[in-house]
Structures are given as C-alpha cells and as structure tokens.
Amino acid sequence: MACIIKIYMSLLWDKVSAMQKEKLKVAVFYRGYTPAKNFGGPVVSIRNIIESCGDEIDFYVITLEHDKGSAVRYENIAPGPNRVGRATVYYLNDNQAHYDGFKELLKGIRPDIIYQNSFFGYTFSLPVLKLSKEMAIPLVLAPRGELCDAAYKMGHLKKLLYKRFVLVRYDLSRVIFHLTSEDEYAQTMKNLRLSPENMCYIPAIPTIPGKKYKKPEKLPGEIRLVFLSRIVKNKNLDYALKLLVRMKANAEFDIYGQVEDADYFDRCLALIKNLPSNIKARYRGVAEPGQVHRIFAEHHLLLFPTQTENYGHVIAEAMLSGCPVIISENTPWTDLRDAGAGWALPLEDEDKFLHALNEAANYDAGEYGALLKRCEKYIMSKVELNRLRARYIQMFSEAGRKNKL
Structure with a gap:
C-alpha cells in the first residue's frame, strides 16, 4: 500500500510540475514601467495587462531605471530582478539597455514570447527585432498608436526613413502586431502594409477605481473642469484655454500633468493670465497615480481636446470615476455621444466645443445626475474585464504556438 501511495504521489508531482512548466513566460520590453510618471498611457496599458493576467502568465519586464526626461535613478529598486506587482522587473541603466544586455537577460529568462512596446523607439525595438529572430522567440509588437x-x-520624414529601414532589414511577417483600437488597426495595416494574419485587435484594459468618491454639487451657471495629461502640443491644452476665454x-479649470515642452507650457501660462474673471485656471502639478480617480471625482467634466489618442486611458479613467468628458473626435471614444454620455467634437469647430461647455455649465443637479447615469452605463458596457483578460491570454498563447520559428 505504501508503495502504491508513493507511486501515486510521484505521478501527481510529475503532473503538477508539468502544469507549472506550461505556464507562459512573456518578456515585456518598454523604456518605462512603474514607478515611471512621464511615459504616458503605455505604462498604464502594460501594467494593467500584467495585473490582470499575472495568474496565468509569468511576466518579466525589461525597462530603464529612470523616467523619461530624467537621469535620476528610481528609488527602492535593486540590481537584477525586482518583484513589482505580478511582474519580475529588470531596471537597466542606459549602458545596459542594448543588444548584448537584452540578450543576456533573455538567456536567463528563456521566455516563450517577447512583447515589445513601441515601433519607433529604436533603442529597444531594433535590438528586440533582431534578438527575436536570432533566438527563435515569437514576437508580439504593440506600437501604442x-x-x-x-x-x-509628426516628424514624418524621419519616421518614413526608419520604417523603410525596418522593412528592408527585418521580416515583419514573423511579427504579430497588437492594436488597441479599430482606427489603429486600419491605419497600422495601411502604413506598414501588413496582412490581417499578422494583426490582433484587443482594446486596452482600463484602470478600475478602488472606491467611489463623492461628487461636487452641480449648480446652474457653474462648472468644475479638469485637464489631466502630459503638457505637450498634441494634447491641446492651449486649445482648451482659448475656449474658456469665450x-x-x-x-474652475484644474490642470494636471508633466511639463514636457517648457516653451509650450509658457504659452499656456500666458493664456491663463489673460483669462476673464469668471474663469479660474490653476496648474496643479503632476498627479500621483493613486490620486487620479479622486481628482476626476472632484470635477464635473474632463476637458480634453486632444489632437490624437490611440486609446486614451485618461478618458476611460475619467468616466470610470464618474467624470463625463468633452473630447475631440480623434479618439476611439466617439460613440459616447450616441449614448448621450458626453461630447466628442471636431477640433475644426470651436463653436461646438463652446456650445458643449456652456450647455454642461448650465446643467442643474438633476440634469447633471442624468448625464452621470448615462456615462456610467456607457463605460460599463465598454469595460468587460474578464473577456478582455481572456483575449490577452489567448493572444499570447496563440502567438507562442503560431510564431515558433
């Protein structure tokens, strides 16, 4: 009997070990990761994938040890592997972030899949494209818009020359491109002349608030607006300020975001100084990640006339926090207007933006409450976390099966 039990336990252990070996390993490459603040939406997208799928997949993140625009090393990180949430993270200095450094890490990790984020970020993307082929590791590439x-x-000539170099030097038919919106899917296919077999469309996973916050009272003729994004030209803060003049x-207009273009920000500050007395605009600095949902909840509307967004985490997070939006048409969220959940408007028509602002400002508590309900219904219909999680796991699993060289 003891012998039978011993044999059974041995077989059971072999089965458990085999199951553990079957867990996918994904090496994630991007220049920024937690606790970075200045790399924008891609860091949020990557983190949300990892935190959602980390039970099924082992993630290893290879990133830089400093934030964008800074040479200061992050605090509380160690050489070698660091456990950050559900990922093992390697923070590299600039002298380590190259072909040989990446190759050494990949030899140790032995991943089933490489997940490269950014097409034009050549310091990471070119070595990764080369290593994927040399080491026979399937590659999923997310260009992040x-x-x-x-x-x-933007910078079209340089990007065109870079694209031609990549197309000549590397075989992109081996690469699966991960796109997060229908527009990104169509435009990436056109600009790289890709086959549908090399493309996978899965929306980004938004950040869900951990709690509900109390909303400010809404009185007719008064409104609290917020802008939360990087301070660069394509986010269009100056456009928003020019609207408020009228x-x-x-x-009240609270502005949060990392200043990436100082000259542009100076122009915005000049606009703030010339606002009429009925408009109070203030720059509040950089929003801490843990405070974003609270900030949105403290305002009636997000005003975000962006020139372009691939996904727009800030838009999703605003609505999930109970803050409807006035945005441009240059995002994947244009159908919110059909649901009466907010405004998505053409940048060419400032009068439409102004009309929306005045309409929202004149809402009473009942009208604003109805808008909040429509906004909540809309965003919850868009956010199906379990389904998104399953699709990401499927994408990585199928990439591992189909792309083996």
Missing part, C-alpha cells in the same frame, strides 16, 4: 495617421505625421459661465 505610433502608426496612427495623426501620430505618424465662456460666460463661472468655471
């Missing part, structure tokens, strides 16, 4: 028309046109209602 870089190949959308509006973003692609508003008749009383408005």
Whole structure:
C-alpha cells in the first residue's frame, strides 16, 4: 500500500510540475514601467495587462531605471530582478539597455514570447527585432498608436526613413502586431502594409477605481473642469484655454500633468493670465497615480481636446470615476455621444466645443445626475474585464504556438 501511495504521489508531482512548466513566460520590453510618471498611457496599458493576467502568465519586464526626461535613478529598486506587482522587473541603466544586455537577460529568462512596446523607439525595438529572430522567440509588437495617421505625421520624414529601414532589414511577417483600437488597426495595416494574419485587435484594459468618491454639487451657471495629461502640443491644452476665454459661465479649470515642452507650457501660462474673471485656471502639478480617480471625482467634466489618442486611458479613467468628458473626435471614444454620455467634437469647430461647455455649465443637479447615469452605463458596457483578460491570454498563447520559428 505504501508503495502504491508513493507511486501515486510521484505521478501527481510529475503532473503538477508539468502544469507549472506550461505556464507562459512573456518578456515585456518598454523604456518605462512603474514607478515611471512621464511615459504616458503605455505604462498604464502594460501594467494593467500584467495585473490582470499575472495568474496565468509569468511576466518579466525589461525597462530603464529612470523616467523619461530624467537621469535620476528610481528609488527602492535593486540590481537584477525586482518583484513589482505580478511582474519580475529588470531596471537597466542606459549602458545596459542594448543588444548584448537584452540578450543576456533573455538567456536567463528563456521566455516563450517577447512583447515589445513601441515601433519607433529604436533603442529597444531594433535590438528586440533582431534578438527575436536570432533566438527563435515569437514576437508580439504593440506600437501604442505610433502608426496612427495623426501620430505618424509628426516628424514624418524621419519616421518614413526608419520604417523603410525596418522593412528592408527585418521580416515583419514573423511579427504579430497588437492594436488597441479599430482606427489603429486600419491605419497600422495601411502604413506598414501588413496582412490581417499578422494583426490582433484587443482594446486596452482600463484602470478600475478602488472606491467611489463623492461628487461636487452641480449648480446652474457653474462648472468644475479638469485637464489631466502630459503638457505637450498634441494634447491641446492651449486649445482648451482659448475656449474658456469665450465662456460666460463661472468655471474652475484644474490642470494636471508633466511639463514636457517648457516653451509650450509658457504659452499656456500666458493664456491663463489673460483669462476673464469668471474663469479660474490653476496648474496643479503632476498627479500621483493613486490620486487620479479622486481628482476626476472632484470635477464635473474632463476637458480634453486632444489632437490624437490611440486609446486614451485618461478618458476611460475619467468616466470610470464618474467624470463625463468633452473630447475631440480623434479618439476611439466617439460613440459616447450616441449614448448621450458626453461630447466628442471636431477640433475644426470651436463653436461646438463652446456650445458643449456652456450647455454642461448650465446643467442643474438633476440634469447633471442624468448625464452621470448615462456615462456610467456607457463605460460599463465598454469595460468587460474578464473577456478582455481572456483575449490577452489567448493572444499570447496563440502567438507562442503560431510564431515558433
């Protein structure tokens, strides 16, 4: 009997060990990761994938040890592997973030999949493309909106030359491109001339608030607005400020975000100084990640006339926090207007933005409460976390099966 039990336990252990070995390993490459503040939406997208799928997949993040625009090393990180949430993270200095450094890490990790974030971020993307082929590791590449028309046109000549170099040097038919919006899917296919077999469309996973916050009272003729994004030209803060000059209602406008373009920010500050007395605009600095949902909840509307967004985490997080939005049409969220959940408007027509601002400002508590309900219904219909999680796991699993070289 003891012998039978011993044999059974041995077989059971072999089965458990085999199951453990079957767990996918994904090496994630991007220049920024937690606790970075200045790399924008991609860090949020990557973190949310990892935290949602970490039970099924072992994630290893290879990133830089400092934030964008800074040479200061993050605090409380160690050389080698660091456990951050559900990922093992390697923070590299600039002298380690190259082909040989990446190769050494990949040899130790032995991943089933590489998940590269950014197409034009050549310091990571070019070595990763090369290593994927040399080491026979399937590659999933998320361009994070870089190949959308509006973003692609910025610095177009350099990007065109880089794209041609990549197309000549590397076989992109081996790569699965992960796109997070229908527009990004179509425009990436066009700009890289990809086959549908090499493309996978799965929306980004939004950050869900941990609690509900009390909303400020809404009185007719008064409104609290917020802008939360990086301070750069394509986020269009100056456009928002110019709209407020023409508003008749009383408005408070709080601005949060990392200043990436100092000259542009100086122009915005000049606009703030010339606002009429009924408009109170203030720059509040950089929002801490843990405070974002509270900030949105303290305001009536997000005003975000962005020139281009691939996904727009800030838009999703605002609505999930009970803060409807006035945004441009250059995002994947344009159908919110059909649901009466907010406004998505053409940048070419400032009068439509102004009309929306005045309309919202004149809402009473009942009208604003109805808007909040429509907004909540809309965003909850968009956010199906279990389904999104399953699709991401499927994407990585299928990439591992189909792309083996």
